Amino acid sequence: MGKELVHVYRGQYVESIHYGSVVVVNAEGELIKSAGDPDFKTFIRSAAKPIQALPVVYSGAMEKYNLTPRELAVMCASHSGEEIHIETVRSILKKINVPEEKLLCGVHPPYHKPSAEALIKAGIEPTSIYCNCSGKHAAMLTLCMYFGWDIDGYIELKHPLQQMMLEVVSDVTDVPKDEFWLGVDGCGVPVFGMPLKNMALGFARLSKPEYLKEKYRNAARIITEAMYTNPMLVAGTDRFCTDLMRVMKGKVVAKAGAEAVYCVGFMDKGIGLAVKIDDGGRRGREVVVLKAMEDLGLISKEELAQLRKYRHPVIKNHHNKVVGELKPVFTLK
């Protein structure tokens, strides 16, 4: 069970509380610091995307289809459905010669409100390319085309593509395949449940690839660099993943997952951080990630100042007046 991580104040009083766990490990999987329960088991959700993109590189598909770092970055994204994301996913599909309708990620309006409103105004119904996972699904279709696999059933667990996903996530996080919890993700593909400390280990290894199996090492360098040099492609306007990687300038690779999961790898340091807010709500997550980075001494005051809105989130009322704030109440030990 998690511990109290964040107090939500209204005025000077605590109105609500977020519980959860934070874990920090090195690339050998040794626990460095934590709060709450490092063994808390939950689904990694979209935080697995950078791991799931590795096969695109090590298979040779990246070279065959002449994929760019921007395209690799959007393959790792939970994007906001802004023009830059839609264009980049379309570019991948064009290179692999697969029509948009083959993206089986499902449909939701863009996270980016002005983009969603523009569709409504234009009378355009969102399609699967606007789904935050369309980049990952374009990556999956890329691998299907490269290996000559059926592209119609690629979201099913028994499909060779999903078996490949299972293997790479198992290898990187050090969880035996038969110990994963398996569920269905928001976008219809298999999703992997594991202890938080294994999520942290995966990101520790991504950040220091010599701790990965040899076949993944170069791919990890290429994928993480694609992400931190193109942070806008990984999330979008006013999104934490984008702003964190932009401010940290190559020092971290970071990825959110649904239900309030967050993973950070500290480049070259071989340190991985994983956070889960038990209630699954995003509100408590970002301040916890930054407080943990602060406790670890892995973010400077200047960097924190640039991320102030995430480190010191406020509650505003319908008059846009500040009436409360979020405060972390844990210290990593």
Place this chain on the structure above:
Amino acid sequence: MGKELVHVYRGQYVESIHYGSVVVVNAEGELIKSAGDPDFKTFIRSAAKPIQALPVVYSGAMEKYNLTPRELAVMCASHSGEEIHIETVRSILKKINVPEEKLLCGVHPPYHKPSAEALIKAGIEPTSIYCNCSGKHAAMLTLCMYFGWDIDGYIELKHPLQQMMLEVVSDVTDVPKDEFWLGVDGCGVPVFGMPLKNMALGFARLSKPEYLKEKYRNAARIITEAMYTNPMLVAGTDRFCTDLMRVMKGKVVAKAGAEAVYCVGFMDKGIGLAVKIDDGGRRGREVVVLKAMEDLGLISKEELAQLRKYRHPVIKNHHNKVVGELKPVFTLK
């Protein structure tokens, strides 16, 4: 601190957890049953609206302005901004001869998505009347007009209107005025923090008004009847308050508050129920309310069947396929 109230499953595994407290008291304030912490102190938020509407009735303003039960119901609402709500609030403002611009509740788009999209399509910016609290603010303006108070500063604590709110909420919930936590609500007015058991007491008394001070008794009968006979005015399409009161046909008065507060009074029984999900997210709240009503034997199988989507909420993915569910994990003791 709350206890585990709800498990959020993805497939067969628990992905997230909601903690919180549930308390049931009688109209004398005696604890009947609970889970978690009956003394958990938080803000009552919009669950206070039925109490805050009492002065409109007992003052004589209702009669002077010829207000209808529908208008009283929307005064107690956190409404969805549908046509029925906007029309009803406009009708109140017309009767008291105050222009819409005097509503100081702030602005947000209607909760009801088709209504929000209709505004976007028509190029109309939402105004304060679309705010979920515009009915309560119309009630506040009604009292200002009736008593001849200034209508420009009515949201400030020092204004006689807010002093009247402080008194009625104190009287009904049995919390001395100087023991309230005071904060600013989403709509800009003072908001009252108190133990959960006092929120439950307030609703127990509303449901059996002979336990209220004499001056409030008739008003409580009129307000609660206005709410349960016009449930659509209290919330809106596919909203829990509306559906619960519609199905329970006069057996309950119920009101949600922001940050996952919920209060129910069981009419004529003099029993009040209050729920707080610690994380403040709505997701866990409704299933907790219904499970508590089930444990109390105060809802029938047939009624539960009609509220199935709230009692057995599911998690769907972007393909609209069920991939998980919420299960309450407490029993009232």
